Amino acid sequence: MPVRSSVVDNIHLTTLLFSSVFNIGDVENIASRANVLVVQHTKQFFFLDEYPFLSFPIFSEPLHFQLGEPGHSVQTFHVNPVIHVGNLSIIGTSASAVIQIGSLVNGVFDSRVKHIRHIENIENVKNMETKNLMPKDV
Template sequence: MLQRTSIVDTIKIKSVLIASTVQLGDSRIINGFSRALAVQREVDTFFGNEGNFSSYPVFSEPIPFQPLTEPLNISTHNCNPSIKVHNIDITAISASSILHVGNSEHISMEARIKHIRQLLPKEEEEH
């Protein structure tokens, strides 16, 4: 793997959450993975059995990656052995995301979120 020096003059990040990565410099492997259930209800109720990820197929279905069918030729020439960034200003990084300044050999990121919205029936809502 090509090695270069990563130089960042200023970095400002307000929030880094949920399996996210801030990487300054080279890395060989980066893996990020997160799962979340997001339940929104009009009435605060917890049934006790809703936190089971295996109940929802979205967490177990394979991701359908498309195979590369066209030839890929890459030629790289780096005259300068450094990566220079002046300013990075980020509000938030979340859900298996990455900020990376440098070289990477393998990166794999996955975030699976099941959103559930439970609203009252119309007749109950008016009373």
């Protein structure tokens, strides 16, 4: 891998979450993985271990990806060995995202999200809204 310098004048990054990577400079390998289980209720009640994480097949299925064909190689020549970034403004990244300024040889990224919503009968919800009984964060 040819070595290059990475220069960044200004970065504003608000949020970096859940197995995300922020890297300036060349890197050989990045592996980023996030398994997320989200449960929402219309009412504010939760039970510990209500949903066992490993009971969902999405989190135990093998990662399917295809590597480049063996025997093929790429050669590059950079006239300017400097990567220059002026201003970079990012609101946020989440769930295995990568922000990379520089070269990356190998990257494996896996983000799996299971989102469960328990919504009551819509008429009950409308009645709660009318009577101002809905929780503020629903």
